[in-house]
Amino acid sequence: MNEVSSCYTVGVIYDTLLLNPAFGSLGPRLSNETQVELFSPDYLSEQAVLVHLVMLGMMEQHMSSSSPLEIHIVHGIPSFPLELNSSVEAMTDEDVHRFHLFHDRVDVQNQYEYLHMGYLPHMIAQRNSLIPLVILRIIDQLEQLFPQHLSLLSILKRNFAWRLKVETTG
Numbered sequence: 001m002n003e004v005s006s007c008y009t010v011g012v013i014y015d016t017l018l019l020n021p022a023f024g025s026l027g028p029r030l031s032n033e034t035q036v037e038l039f040s041p042d043y044l045s046e047q048a049v050l051v052h053l054v055m056l057g058m059m060e061q062h063m064s065s066s067s068p069l070e071i072h073i074v075h076g077i078p079s080f081p082l083e084l085n086s087s088v089e090a091m092t093d094e095d096v097h098r099f100h101l102f103h104d105r106v107d108v109q110n111q112y113e114y115l116h117m118g119y120l121p122h123m124i125a126q127r128n129s130l131i132p133l134v135i136l137r138i139i140d141q142l143e144q145l146f147p148q149h150l151s152l153l154s155i156l157k158r159n160f161a162w163r164l165k166v167e168t169t170g
Contacts, residue, residue: 003064009078010059010091010099014134015052053082054126054134056119059099073099075118097145115142115149117156132164 057075091099102116117138123131139157143150 003062005060005062007058007060007080009055009080009082009086010057011053011055012134012138013051014054014128014130017050017052019048019050052128054119054123054131056123057099059095071098073102075116076122093145096141100142100146115146115152117142129167132160132167135160136164 055078057073058078060072060074062070062072100115100117102114104112104114120135123135136157139153139160143153143157146153
């Protein structure tokens, strides 16, 4: 029996920052670049992009030769941290749909599907002025993927748009 399991952390980028150590140092220098390499080899002048993420949950996929693909989804803070140099990839619309559509089974014949955004309380608790904009962007994407839940999503959208206006004015 061949079994394969994989676990993915789902998050959203809410801010980026370009780090450029050379910015602002346009004045006279005591040494040029080659002298800095020779006299201060531990000095690094590297540019980087810092990415700020909010973790929304995780998706665990389990596949075995005896059963079809099983996907377990959890909204909220993942139980394990991201490792340094973790690879990142954008989710497809199908993955976003799968991450937000939950199923409750009453019995074998009756299966109730619903839109779930269990990460919203965690996002709202973040004290960053960009988070409401990110939530509005997520809702825009969900409106495209879940037209049957448009009335619920429009209520959420109006609520966050109002909140954004109130918080920015003061």
